[in-house]
Amino acid sequence: MRPEGSPASSVKHWRECSDVYDFLEQIRLRPGMWLPGGSLQHLRSVLTGYRVALAVHSCHEPFAFWPEEDFLNWLHGRYGVSSSLTWVAEIERRTPAGSTPLDEFFRLLDDFRRDTPQEPAP
Incomplete structure (x- = not known):
């Protein structure tokens, strides 16, 4: 599921x-x-590398997945909790039966993007 109004995605090279x-x-x-x-946990590592690369190359792009950033704050509001757990731990402990944590992440990501105004990258 993708945010409403977004086009269907197709596979492309990461450089694109x-x-x-x-x-x-x-x-x-x-x-x-x-x-x-x-x-x-691997996804979090990939996103950490992504964020570090942004900083190393002085790229200014909105990034909601750093610890204590927008996605985690939104998730805490969604779950009605105040916690020191990472978004990974929060999702893993609340993934419903019949789903996987990764599927749950992407479902929540779609909801986050619908609920949160996104700043365009400069």
Whole structure:
């Protein structure tokens, strides 16, 4: 599921991605290529590398997945909790039966993007 009004995605090379959400869409399309075993811990590591690369190359792009940033704050509001757990731990402990933490992340990501105004990358 994608945010309402967004076009269906197609597989492309990571160098063609325009921002973190475009990159996450590529991971959604081929999770086995990016995340061994579909692990949210691996996804967090990939996103940490993405954020560090932004800083190293002085790229100014909105990034909601750093600890204590927008996605975690939104998630705490969504779950009605105040916690020191990471977004990975919060999602893993609340994933409903019949789903996987990775599927739950992408469902929540779609909701987050619908609920939160997104700043365009400069």
